[in-house]
Amino acid sequence: MYTLNCRGRLLVLDQPVVMGIINLTPDSFYAGSRSAQLDAVLFKAEQLLTAGAVILDIGAQSTRPGSNYLTADEEWARLAPVLPTLTEHFPQAYFSVDTFHASVAQQAYEAGVHLINDISFGMLDNEMIPVVAKSGLPYIGMHMKGSPQTMQSLANYDDLLLEITDFFSQRIAACRAAGIKDLILDPGFGFAKTREHNFQLLNRMQELQVFELPLLAGLSRKSMITKTLGITADEALNGTTVLNTVALQKGATILRVHDPKPAVEAIRLLTKLTDS
Template structure:
């Protein structure tokens, strides 16, 4: 096992940024400029926007707004994963999605569609409907067929760090060293995915899932060390409680604080920001690129 000093030798992230791209159904998406993944929840019970976009009309209108505001990826979520949310089966997810994927693809062919699910059967349904990537919050732990489905479809796969069962998803764990723990997990899971034939892997450290406020702030400060630069990083901190609760604010009132944290992770090589507030994130990325001449 590597010691801390052996594991975290800096790669001078201020001058050396790894090149990454994703092959989305034959469409090469280069990540030299950070991308925005806009959130489209089809749920009645998501923590900050539940019930707003669970009709065809409202979902299409929101998809259009996400794209106009600067999102290149739309992340469709049929099931809420907030604490105490309603648990759905794959069939219920598929019923809830209906024909939204194909509708969005028809209406907005330029959009990349990510499907937020931990079920292999939902992935297969989404693949047939035209999704471009898989966003699995479970790291293949809540459905043992998920990695097989990712390998069969050849879709880019987003691997998130999370507790090992649905029931313990939000149980707070205080890790001895959160960055070491997340990297051990990423190392094991990426090897499993590569063995299944998955080549386009993006890493998500799992903000908001079973981690203390202190550990999440540590991950913000050590983003450059997560995944060792081998795979692109997705950061999803939008409206997360580790930001708003210590401030005594609501999820809707932390945009300024969130953009400051977005800037920090962009400085350390983050390639995708998963957000609710796309226009604000787009300004942050534009200003970051202008100032640093990195993208």
């Protein structure tokens, strides 16, 4: 069991939980997750929470391969109109902001978010780890090489799991030295990894339990599903549920998804199976 101190509220992870995705981006790879106007964002948040999401992850910058890069100011301009309203409107929820800009993380903290979710684990902005440490918020750090614009050209490994483990060891040490107490590890499915890498990573994900930290799995509707099955992202819910189930069996603590209800059902059924 893990506990996360979220602004004085304890998020107890005695069983896996679901993180719902809200993208404030016009170019997210899955259209169903895009929300731009405030009313649409509030409606989407209510849908996700009603369907069983415990955490809502708000992102304003697309991080799909080759996506357009937003500056911190451009990213915050998308987040500023919605974050304070979301945290006020849904006081029972936990909100994370998906950003690799330290200044955005700082402003999001001031707007009331509960976690920082950084695809670069502090590698794209040297100020990120000090900012998170000062905030006291839990920090989700992901494995990636390069940036979303360059990562797919860097998908080369001698030993995938060894390199991810070494990366996490170094980043965890940096976070601990800065005073960050609550860490969540995201192995980064689809980030600087080929389809074969992604399946190898999922198959061996339990090896990352060596760190004794919560593991986040972000598999929802990704290309490892669509390219393997020859389908579109809109058709990838069943495949997502299959891989989420495997991730849970391999030790995932948080499932980051576009569709909370099937993920919650997978958690309930596996919990029942384990308890039998």
